[in-house]
Amino acid sequence: MTGRERLARRGRWVVKIGSSLLTNDGRGLDQQAISRWVEQLVTLREAGIEVVLVSSGAVAEGMNRLGWKTRPHEVFRLQAAAAVGQMGLVQTWEACFWKHGVHTAQVLLTHDDLSNRKRYLNARSTLRTLIELGVVAVVNENDTVVTSEIRFGDNDTLGALVANAVEADALILLTDQKGLFTADPRQDPNAQLIAEARAEDEQIQAVAGDGGALGCGGMITKVRAARLAARSGAVTVIASGREDEVLRRLFAGEALGTLLTPDREPMAARKQWIAGHLQARGTVMVDAGAVRALTTGGRSLLPAGVLNVTGDFSRGEMVMVLDEAGRVIARGLANYGAEDARSIMGHPTRAIESILGFMGEEELVHRDNMVLA
Numbered sequence: 277m278t279g280r281e282r283l284a285r286r287g288r289w290v291v292k293i294g295s296s297l298l299t300n301d302g303r304g305l306d307q308q309a310i311s312r313w314v315e316q317l318v319t320l321r322e323a324g325i326e327v328v329l330v331s332s333g334a335v336a337e338g339m340n341r342l343g344w345k346t347r348p349h350e351v352f353r354l355q356a357a358a359a360v361g362q363m364g365l366v367q368t369w370e371a372c373f374w375k376h377g378v379h380t381a382q383v384l385l386t387h388d389d390l391s392n393r394k395r396y397l398n399a400r401s402t403l404r405t406l407i408e409l410g411v412v413a414v415v416n417e418n419d420t421v422v423t424s425e426i427r428f429g430d431n432d433t434l435g436a437l438v439a440n441a442v443e444a445d446a447l448i449l450l451t452d453q454k455g456l457f458t459a460d461p462r463q464d465p466n467a468q469l470i471a472e473a474r475a476e477d478e479q480i481q482a483v484a485g486d487g488g489a490l491g492c493g494g495m496i497t498k499v500r501a502a503r504l505a506a507r508s509g510a511v512t513v514i515a516s517g518r519e520d521e522v523l524r525r526l527f528a529g530e531a532l533g534t535l536l537t538p539d540r541e542p543m544a545a546r547k548q549w550i551a552g553h554l555q556a557r558g559t560v561m562v563d564a565g566a567v568r569a570l571t572t573g574g575r576s577l578l579p580a581g582v583l584n585v586t587g588d589f590s591r592g593e594m595v596m597v598l599d600e601a602g603r604v605i606a607r608g609l610a611n612y613g614a615e616d617a618r619s620i621m622g623h624p625t626r627a628i629e630s631i632l633g634f635m636g637e638e639e640l641v642h643r644d645n646m647v648l649a
């Protein structure tokens with residue numbers, strides 16, 4: 277399946293919208309553009325895509341509200357502007373989504389939140405819970421508390437780390453250019469659009485230049501973000517947010533913008549990411565039939581094959597799957613928390629609803645979320 281076709285499947289997208297787009301090149305929040313993106317995001321959700329939004333623009337909108345014409349250099353001024361502008365950003369997103377009956381949530385993150393293991397897991401769990409609740413998280417950097425040394429600065433990197441945390445299928449970076457060009461089109465009118473490349477390709481790093489007056493990082497940070505996102509198997513698209521119906525058309529598989537793909541098969545990358553970044557919070561002991569189904573049949577783990585559950589894990593957390601001798605045969609993300617898992621273990625799938633009072637997934641651990649030992 278090509279990267280473009282993958283976009284046309286149900287899945288999870290992290291959509292990042294840059295400052296220059298959101299603030300209409302610094303003239304204030306572009307309410308019309310924002311409501312058009314929201315309409316498209318709502319359509320995607322209806323088509324089964326789970327959406328997390330990364331919204332820049334706090335500093336640019338703060339500057340606009342404070343009447344500042346040039347971006348200050350002092351961190352404390354940037355932080356003050358961000359604090360002012362963030363109010364406008366979240367108000368606008370919330371009002372637009374609410375017209376469609378969709379709840380939003382403000383999530384402000386720092387570098388520490390995503391590099392410290394415990395906080396990373398907390399942030400991941402909050403984001404995943406919001407997704408499950410059908411709420412659109414509107415993520416930005418927590419500009420008012422970060423110091424210059426630990427700032428992301430640009431939201432491309434933040435978008436990629438959020439894509440890792442929620443194991444997204446796609447990172448969509450909407451910006452003011454049609455995609456990545458062979459040179460900065462602001463400087464070189466002959467620059468050509470690159471339709472597709474490997475995220476790891478050294479050459480695309482070389483052609484990416486820095487940003488405009490309002491944005492931070494330019495294409496350099498977008499290309500780096502694509503490499504980061506590829507670690508957990510996400511494809512990245514850099515496309516113009518000004519293109520009519522850009523999100524709907526990408527979902528329809530249209531070749532818009534620049535597609536940057538992981539070198540490894542996305543599922544393998546994603547599984548490796550899960551295995552390397554999450555700690556097991558419990559164990560699930562399974563019978564010989566389940567061991568065979570998992571190891572030689574490439575199947576998911578159903579509650580029927582489970583003999584014992586230990587630990588106190590929540591839905592979405594990692595568990596170790598053990599055989600009857602206590603050997604680890606796999607690790608994977610549990611679809612049910614420990615208590616529910618204990619209730620349904622040993623029971624056929626059709627009994628889940630009557631035992632728990634609701635029906636979640638058929639599997640206790642889906643094979644896509646499982647890495648064999």
Ligand SMILES: Nc1ncnc2c1ncn2[C@@H]1O[C@H](COP(=O)(O)OP(=O)(O)O)[C@@H](O)[C@H]1O
Nearest residue numbers: 294295451457459460485487488491492494495
């Ligand atoms: N090779 C390139 N292709 C396209 N744009 C480039 C390239 N190199 C540098 N740029 C610049 O990157 C800018 C987009 O980045 P940026 O200003 O940070 O926007 P955003 O706020 O969307 O992150 C473009 O306006 C463009 O001038």
Ligand SMILES: N[C@@H](CCC(=O)OP(=O)(O)O)C(=O)O
Nearest residue numbers: 294295332333334335431492
């Ligand atoms: N957190 C900052 C984002 C900085 C920024 O401009 O990022 P970007 O537009 O992604 O280059 C803000 O909201 O202003």
